[in-house]
Amino acid sequence: MADHDPRDLQRKLADVSKQPEPELRGTPITPDRYYAKEYMDQEWDKVWTRTWQIAGLSRELPNKGDYITTSLGPENILCTRGDDDTIRAFYNVCQHRGMQLMDKPSGNARRLTCPYHGWAYDMAGTLKFVPDEADYPQGSPCGKSNLVEIPCEEWAGFVWYNMDEDCASLKSFLGPIADQIDSYPMEDMVRTHWVTIEGDFNWKLVQDNFSESYHVPFVHPGAVYVLEYSHQHCQFDHYAEGHCRMFMPGAGPAKVIKGGEKQTLASMAEELALWELDPGDYTGGKIRNLRGDLQRQKRKLGEAKGFDFSTYHDDQLTDNWHYTIFPNLSFSLKPDGNIWLRARPHETDPEKCYFDMWYMTLFPKGATEYFSQTMREFISVDTPAQHVQGKAGEVSAGPAIDEDLAIWPLQQRGLHSRGYKRDYLAGQESRLRFFHETLEDWLAR
Known part of the structure; x- marks a missing residue:
């Protein structure tokens, strides 16, 4: 499970203190x-x-039965949204004879069915059906030969997974x-x-x-x-x-650059227009004023233009x-x-x-x-x-x-x-x- 629900997130200003x-x-x-x-x-x-990796976006799995696959080195990972609305991660391999289970990058399915022999798993990875179930002398594999699940968490709009079953939580890993x-x-x-x-x-x-x-x-x-x-x-x-x-x-040239107004204003023309700043105000050596002016303008017009900058430091605006x-x-x-x-x-x-x-x-x-x-x-x-x-x-x-x-x-x-x-x-x-x-x-x- 994720350490927090993004919908309940209480945002606060970031710590900008210099680290030792x-x-x-x-x-x-x-x-x-x-x-x-x-x-x-x-x-x-x-x-x-042993490290946390991103499989994809949470918004790629909006509905029950949705799945995505992702590759890392020789492994392929399958992430699903189950009937209980939980996102899980598994090795994308059928437990029958090692066939890759899902070969598409994404989709929606009632069950995860192996294309080779038809073994079918639910979205929680439990084996629910095999053809000729009575033909297994060691007993039915249903409910026993399930997909191998690995740690999975949601954070910042991403689905994360870790192949180490003893890994620290994602929040602990990120610090x-x-x-x-x-x-x-x-x-x-x-x-x-x-x-x-x-x-x-x-x-x-x-x-x-x-x-x-x-x-x-x-x-x-x-x-x-x-x-x-x-x-x-x-x-x-x-x-x-x-x-x-x-x-x-x-929002301005590097300090080592002498001048640079023309290049800066050309590169930022679209942004200046959006935030209603006149490029003519930044010629004649005034380009160094642009960064502060743009920060103030975003504070002033941000809400009216549909943005919430309330948890940003001024510096984050530029x-x-x-x-x-x-x-x-x-x-x-x-x-x-x-x-x-x-x-x-x-x-x-x-x-x-x-x-x-x-x-x-x-x-x-x-x-x-x-x-x-x-x-x-x-x-x-x-x-x-x-x-x-x-x-x-x-x-x-x-x-x-x-x-x-x-x-x-x-x-x-x-x-x-x-x-x-x-x-x-x-x-x-x-x-x-x-x-x-x-x-x-x-x-x-």
């Missing part, structure tokens, strides 16, 4: 961990089968960041963009990338006009549970709050949505992975439709986003993420070079080192 800096060991981040099969196998046994993320109405956000890309790179390169902002001016040169990336003007925090956060001021959740998840939170990023291990190849990008949009009250960049038309806010899948370079995850995707295969190849000795990290890359040392701790358990 951790003591880091500084052990080498060895290249082989990105390509060695032995390292991949250890990660599977010690990390992937203090759960309350911080709860300051956003996550369960009200709608998935409006859904891309899965098979890439020629190890999953850790994705998490490394989203654990630092050092690369921003080189990989994302356009972002410097709307986002602060410098470690001197951002806040970085580490948590004992292995998670991190980064506060990055927005800034990017970026969380990396161990081992493989990133939330990049904004006042009107969340860029949700995840890398999943490949089934067999440590030099491949699956990269998932969702955009979760918070629509104002009363909104009925929006323009889908994927479907290239206006659609209802209740229309599920089309799941776009393909290889890197064949499908797009959006301009900024595509810039990251272009880097990771090159880095994967470079890690094999005889000329690469070991990492040499800047202080601002401490969250990257913290991630690897957390991974090492899990592998040592």
Whole structure:
């Protein structure tokens, strides 16, 4: 069961206090961990089968009999909403002879019926029917050979599962960041963009990338006009549970940029129009006033435009709050949505992975439709986003993420070079080192 019902959630302002800096060991981040099969196998046994992962959205399972499936490495997981209205998670495998039970990504069924020999389970995983039930010399398997259930919880509008039956609760796993993320109405956000890309790179390169902002001016040169990336003007925090956060001021150029009014105003034109700000007020060196003015304008007009910003700090109205959740998840939170990023291990190849990008949009009250960049038309806010899948370079995850995707295969190849000795990290890359040392701790358990 979930630790709380989202409908009863009492939101409060997030804790923004700076966390103590951790003591880091500084052990080498060895290249082989990105390509060695032995390292991949250890990660599977010690990390992937013991950490909380997201199967999908709670809104994908609104009705009794609904189900979704999801993959992680060689496993496939089945989540159902039972007749008792409870969401459960199971290994998606029939107990008769190991056939994958449900082969569709989602659906609704009265029973979960194996396509091979017709064994049928109810939505709570109990075996209810087998053909020729009397033909089993060891007795009927009904009620005995049930699906193998694993821990499952709902939080922040997501369905989470864990393959470790002795795992800590999700709230304990997340620690203090759960309350911080709860300051956003996550369960009200709608998935409006859904891309899965098979890439020629190890999953850790994705998490490394989203654990630092050092690369921003080189990989994302356009972002410097709307986002602060410098470690001197951002806040970085580490948590004992292995998670991190980064506060990055927005709505203006990075402090190192001299000028930049034209680029900032062009990038933010749609947002300025929505919040009734005149771009002409921010020329002639006045661009540094924009962030504060936009915060005040959102406070002033938010309710009238259908938004509830009452549990946001002023900074949340303009800034990017970026969380990396161990081992493989990133939330990049904004006042009107969340860029949700995840890398999943490949089934067999440590030099491949699956990269998932969702955009979760918070629509104002009363909104009925929006323009889908994927479907290239206006659609209802209740229309599920089309799941776009393909290889890197064949499908797009959006301009900024595509810039990251272009880097990771090159880095994967470079890690094999005889000329690469070991990492040499800047202080601002401490969250990257913290991630690897957390991974090492899990592998040592």
